[in-house]
Amino acid sequence: MSGSLNSVPDPGYAFDKNAPVLVLVASDSDEPMLAKHFFGNTLTFLRQKGFQRVYTEDNLPKGGVVPKLFVVLDVDKNTRVHEYTSADYGDVATGETTECTTENTKKGEKATCTTKAIMTREIIGYSKKRDYYTERRFLLSMFNSDKKPVLQAQASYFGNQCPQDKIYRFLVTQTFQRIDLRSVVEQEFRVEMPEGTTCG
Numbered sequence: 226m227s228g229s230l231n232s233v234p235d236p237g238y239a240f241d242k243n244a245p246v247l248v249l250v251a252s253d254s255d256e257p258m259l260a261k262h263f264f265g266n267t268l269t270f271l272r273q274k275g276f277q278r279v280y281t282e283d284n285l286p287k288g289g290v291v292p293k294l295f296v297v298l299d300v301d302k303n304t305r306v307h308e309y310t311s312a313d314y315g316d317v318a319t320g321e322t323t324e325c326t327t328e329n330t331k332k333g334e335k336a337t338c339t340t341k342a343i344m345t346r347e348i349i350g351y352s353k354k355r356d357y358y359t360e361r362r363f364l365l366s367m368f369n370s371d372k373k374p375v376l377q378a379q380a381s382y383f384g385n386q387c388p389q390d391k392i393y394r395f396l397v398t399q400t401f402q403r404i405d406l407r408s409v410v411e412q413e414f415r416v417e418m419p420e421g422t423t424c425g
Contacts, residue, residue, distance in 0.1 A: 232377070
């Protein structure tokens with residue numbers, strides 16, 4: 226499977242690893258339940274980066290907390306159209322061949338001939354065509370306590386060959402393996418899938 230990642234942090238923001246962090250789904254998400262499935266991956270990633278107090282809305286401590294960092298998740302998909310011009314092929318007569326047979330009759334030999342066209346496959350013209358494909362994205366945004374963005378990341382997959390759930394899990398995994406809280410990341414990547422997997 227192949228995809229791309231674009232991640233841009235605010236170079237002037239210092240992440241406080243001891244401050245409370247709240248992970249939530251984007252308020253305008255079209256797939257809030259699906260995005261919520263990736264809370265676990267996000268919590269694991271943040272803890273591996275050294276954040277000590279990481280919560281979701283479902284596991285806030287009694288008495289609550291005042292988050293200093295908000296981590297917002299979303300997934301989406303868009304159908305796109307690729308228009309292009311390519312050759313059209315058809316069978317074209319490029320010659321002919323004649324075959325004759327003879328048979329004996331009372332009046333002597335009789336010849337019967339049949340002429341057939343020689344057909345070859347050639348370009349007969351050009352036409353505009355369309356391919357439809359789906360772009361699926363995993364979106365990760367981080368905001369400070371003033372709700373100002375401090376990191377924006379987007380991982381994308383183009384294609385129609387894989388189940389949706391597998392695509393999103395692939396994008397989430399690759400995002401958390403490649404993202405950097407201090408540096409811009411712009412990468413295209415390809416990961417070999419196990420033998421027998423039909424994804425491309």
